[in-house]
Amino acid sequence: MQNNGQNKLYVVGLTLVATLGGLLFGYDTAVISGAEGSLQVFFAHALGLNDFVHGITTSSALIGCVIGGALSGVFANRLGRKRALQLAAFLFFTSAIGSAYPEMFLFPFGEASVGLLVTFNMFRVLGGIGVGLASAICPMYIAEIAPANIRGRLVSLNQFAIIFGMLVVYFVNWGIAQGQPLEWINSIGWRWMFASEAIPAALFGTLLFLVPETPRYLALNREDEKAMSILTRINGRDRAQEIMTEIKSTVKVSAAKIFSYGKLVVIIGILLSVFQQFVGINVVLYYAPRIFQNMAGSATDVSMMQTVVMGVVNILFTVVAIMTVDKFGRKPLLIIGSIGMAIGMFAIGLMSYFQIIGIGTLIFIIVYSASFMMSWGPICWVLISEIFPNNIRGKAVAIAVAAQWIANFMVSSTFPFLISVNEAFTYGLYGVMSVISAIFVWKIVPETKGKTLEQMEALWKK
Template sequence: MKNLQNTLYIFGITLVATLGGLLFGYDTAVISGAEKSIQAFLIDSLGLSTWAHGATTSSALIGCILGGAISGWFASRMGRKRSLMLAAFLFFISALGSGYPEFLFFKQGEVSMSLLYVFNFYRIIGGIGVGMASAICPMYIGEIAPAHLRGRLVSINQFAIIFGMLVVYFVNWGIADGKSLDWINAIGWRYMFASEAIPAGLFGLLLFLVPETPRYLTLMKKDDEALRVLTRINGAEMASNILKDIKNTMTHHASAKLMSYGKTVIIIGILLSVFQQFVGINVALYYAPRIFESMGVAKDASMMQTVVMGLVNVVFTVIAIMTVDRWGRKPLLMVGSIGMAIGMFAIATLAYFQVIGVSTLVFIIVYTASFMMSWGPICWVLISEIFPNKIRGRAVAVAVAAQWAANYFISSTYPSMMEFSSTMTYGFYGVMSVLSFLFVWKMVPETKGKTLEEMESVWEK
């Protein structure tokens, strides 16, 4: 009975933390339904270029880079829990500001360069929240979770990200369904952005009910509080031993620098992040309706097909959750890389021969399903667990900042790459998938079943 209570407590904490992941997915995917309206309302009416459209569509990613970069500072100074509260506040402000950028300073419907800048400012504010949440949510869950459940629990955060994307696909579709294009371009896109305020407010309130992580409490010399949390999670018998292991790693490297364990662990963290983006997944997520329309699919049907993609993503993320602690991290990543390479090279070939139809959709699904059962969740699992306790906050921040920088590069260059050659664009993502396989095979250690404290000895060797 006691074990059941502990397990329910762990899952309860995890579900609250993963609301940050849901908002991460919601915020990054809301643009998929609104980007053509933003183009009509702001970009085209101001006579701006394709580059300006790509930059505006991806502007939140600038905030994501900043949020990822500063997440380590906030996580180390404010704690994991209060940093997530700050992220929830930023999500809330961004949702309302992006939906009504004219607030206070502009007249609704009057378009100007200043309004474009303000809209991008609110998107960047939300991006900072996403960047912080993307680093700190898996870190929080990783530091709370027992070793035998850690892969599964951190993977739930990826499920929440994908679920957030699926929710916003339905929200965008529901807002646009049956409405005229003029109404969507004038009003509908505002509802899409503003709808995020609801889950953001809920996330902020529920965070008051969860504890700080025992690793951070130990770092702050609050051993009694850390022991109480560990006891609720692991039971009294194991809690004192775990606390002792945590204290040993904290005190042994009390003045640890970022490179205290060598460059390899930092390089692996950065490359995990970069490859997760260079395989091109966020192109499929941000531009999904546009991709389907370019294949000759009607607008209403293209929005529906993004919902189908979202459902596929959820199913294959669940597969990863169920297998990550059984099969390990490396096998899933390598299988996923092979599936992504097959999907992207097939799409590139179909694009070359100008074949548009069900086959293209099938290979897009093969590609996204392969990503969602591997690089989607497992990259976050590894980033949350490969770094030793003493440098985790800063090292995760470096890896996540690199991830968002790679994300921004890939997403903002997609429209101009597609103008040059769609075959080359998808072929590039296929090559990156092959390189990701080689990287995992040669460099990434298996972390299945190891405690966070045991990871320190892996890098000391």
């Protein structure tokens, strides 16, 4: 399938391979949801440990996410985008096997101990490092191989893969536990949940051998012939020559200092990441069943069903973003999404304040979640992958992604305390953050629709 010389079928194929990293991102971060209760029985109860230690075990992968995000620029620049993703695939696979079988012939099988707990957490941190690398480098890889006119849609596919990965692992966990006695789940079942990740990790690692390095990375490292060959296959020879000329004009220095184009571009990248978390999305993703139970008065099974409904809505509205991001632009969708999130959170806060319990909670959480998924969810990653100039992209993306994971941890860890103090205030706070995010995009963030990565660099030079 070619259009104006573009080989769209080829570039879509490359994108789908890269988005397996996004799927593993979602899979790894959500797999703990099915195993968390069993881990508490296997480790915390058996060793007499408190809830704080269990909380660290449950969230230990986030430590790796921060590390992986912070180091992603180093690996992307030193190893290349492709080999850095291969490293992430290896870490996903190792973490899956190690988390499922932390004894690894060093400890007696099935006997909880402090040493075994530490080993388990080390494997979870390794998986988190893989998530951190994938969260930064997958959208970077897609942005650097995609033609400008379809780049937004292709990078947005990575967010779809993340949400889809979460949905897949929910069903995998359910399938493993279905019909099994609780004793088996608490001793063996949780191991199969973690081990299941090895299958997509192995597929990801294998398929990466079939894709090329990005032409922009090759040009940065003076491999012009290889870069030109890939550009030609993607864009056609005439357009490839134009793009190659633009790239060469931006890579006179293979690695620039982080503030070579001023501080504003880096600050915008950081704030995009921070606002994506400060609007409270992971509160909804991580604590949805609890929110439904507290506010809608739902039984546990009903609240889980409501969570599934919300998951389907998330998938549908991510598709809306994919279909519209290159048509309407990044800024309009972000602003519309921020307004929708503010409406959803303020409504939930008011319902909490007046103690209104009912279906309205589900409706406004869906309004909030749908608004996020058609805007900040995918488009934040699109912007982070494309606003930075070529010769600082690796470093700048690493800073932005590390900031995102730190903000994620801050919001997720403070929510239980805030909600115990004042529910209405907590949801209202996320609503205020949504309003501020809209103002930030309107006033400061540049539109990138249809611009090549090199044209974005010219913008920051001005």
